[in-house]
Amino acid sequence: MPFRFTIERTAGAARAGVFTTPHGAVETPSFMPVGTLASVKAIDPDDLHAMRVQMILANAYHLHLRPGDELVRQLGGLHRFMGWDGPILTDSGGFQVFSLADLRRVDENGVEFKSHLDGSTRFFTPELVMRIERNLGADVIMQFDHVIPGQSDDVAARDASERSIRWLERCRAEFVRLDETGDATAAPYGEQALFPVVQGGIHEVLRREAASRTAAAGDFAGYGIGGLSVGEPKPETYRILEVMDESLPRERPRYLMGVGFPEDLIEGVRRGVDLFDCVAPTRMGRTGAAFTSLGRVNVKRAELRADGAPLDPNCGCPLCSRFSRAYLRHLVTSDEILGLRLLSLHNVHFLVALMRDARAAIRDERFARWSREWLERYYSGAASPSSPATTP
Numbered sequence: 001m002p003f004r005f006t007i008e009r010t011a012g013a014a015r016a017g018v019f020t021t022p023h024g025a026v027e028t029p030s031f032m033p034v035g036t037l038a039s040v041k042a043i044d045p046d047d048l049h050a051m052r053v054q055m056i057l058a059n060a061y062h063l064h065l066r067p068g069d070e071l072v073r074q075l076g077g078l079h080r081f082m083g084w085d086g087p088i089l090t091d092s093g094g095f096q097v098f099s100l101a102d103l104r105r106v107d108e109n110g111v112e113f114k115s116h117l118d119g120s121t122r123f124f125t126p127e128l129v130m131r132i133e134r135n136l137g138a139d140v141i142m143q144f145d146h147v148i149p150g151q152s153d154d155v156a157a158r159d160a161s162e163r164s165i166r167w168l169e170r171c172r173a174e175f176v177r178l179d180e181t182g183d184a185t186a187a188p189y190g191e192q193a194l195f196p197v198v199q200g201g202i203h204e205v206l207r208r209e210a211a212s213r214t215a216a217a218g219d220f221a222g223y224g225i226g227g228l229s230v231g232e233p234k235p236e237t238y239r240i241l242e243v244m245d246e247s248l249p250r251e252r253p254r255y256l257m258g259v260g261f262p263e264d265l266i267e268g269v270r271r272g273v274d275l276f277d278c279v280a281p282t283r284m285g286r287t288g289a290a291f292t293s294l295g296r297v298n299v300k301r302a303e304l305r306a307d308g309a310p311l312d313p314n315c316g317c318p319l320c321s322r323f324s325r326a327y328l329r330h331l332v333t334s335d336e337i338l339g340l341r342l343l344s345l346h347n348v349h350f351l352v353a354l355m356r357d358a359r360a361a362i363r364d365e366r367f368a369r370w371s372r373e374w375l376e377r378y379y380s381g382a383a384s385p386s387s388p389a390t391t392p
């Protein structure tokens with residue numbers, strides 16, 4: 001079995017586990033930095049290894065458009081192309097097709113849309129997306145699903161959820177076909193696992209139905225939880241996560257897609273989530289915003305101009321172990337490339353270390369207290385010496 005999930009210890013719904021893939025093991029809970037275009041912005045593979053990142057993400061939609069999944073395959077697959085030898089997961093592009101592209105038409109067969117790069121008309125079907133993800137060659141590939149806005153009504157949510165389940169059947173059939181044919185379209189670099197995506201918006205009945213029908217559709221190595229943190233209030237997100245925890249198979253990893261603020265990670269782990277990803281740590285870095293253990297900080301704030309302290313006294317990243325807030329503010333306000341890089345390093349390090357700490361707390365049977373104290377400190381507003389933490 002190239003894919004295996006072992007649960008070592010639990011604390012309520014929270015789990016400390018190990019997800020084994022052909023490119024190595026992932027200790028869970030774990031945060032996966034996002035390299036949308038086969039690059040975790042401003043962070044190279046040596047940096048990722050130094051931060052003990054175990055698994056990263058890339059995006060099928062973006063890589064299909066540029067440089068092209070066929071080219072990536074010719075060059076030996078995504079691992080070789082981007083010089084990363086650890087596990088990779090590719091998102092199917094469902095989210096991008098439905099949010100980023102100029103959407104033209106959705107029908108049972110697939111989605112017609114215009115490329116956000118050159119306006120050319122494209123048509124994605126579940127089968128095509130499987131071939132794209134096969135060409136890219138990530139360890140874990142996500143099904144193509146129908147993504148809708150977070151607070152869609154019951155009818156729209158049911159329609160998208162049921163279509164996603166039908167598309168899962170087609171993804172699975174194509175995935176098996178590609179595996180069995182082993183022809184030139186097959187990836188030359190090892191086995192892959194297909195994760196379904198469970199949809200259903202914020203509707204509990206739909207979520208339960210989608211989870212049980214998805215689990216019945218095959219023995220999957222893991223499950224994606226999609227369509228959350230897309231504009232709904234946080235209590236709704238957390239309520240649906242509890243529903244997902246009850247209705248998904250416990251012996252498989254659960255991946256909460258696109259959710260990556262520190263408080264969401266901890267609330268997700270509390271509700272049985274094992275894997276997370278989000279563009280926030282690198283995207284926030286580009287706007288001068290940073291996560292810290294004492295809350296969020298905007299490093300452009302005038303109050304930091306002469307602040308000689310590290311950004312986060314509790315962080316061991318390359319930024320915090322060496323440079324002051326004043327220096328970081330100077331770099332960022334001067335648009336120095338180093339400022340952007342150091343902020344990205346810090347933010348990614350912060351989330352990866354947060355999940356490592358959560359894992360240790362679960363294993364040591366102190367997770368409930370640890371998570372409560374962590375959130376209290378984070379919400380305390382003590383991040384900035386002279387005034388409360390700000391949001392970007």
Ligand SMILES: [Zn+2]
Pocket residue numbers: 311312315316317318319320321346347349
């Ligand atoms: Zn740091």
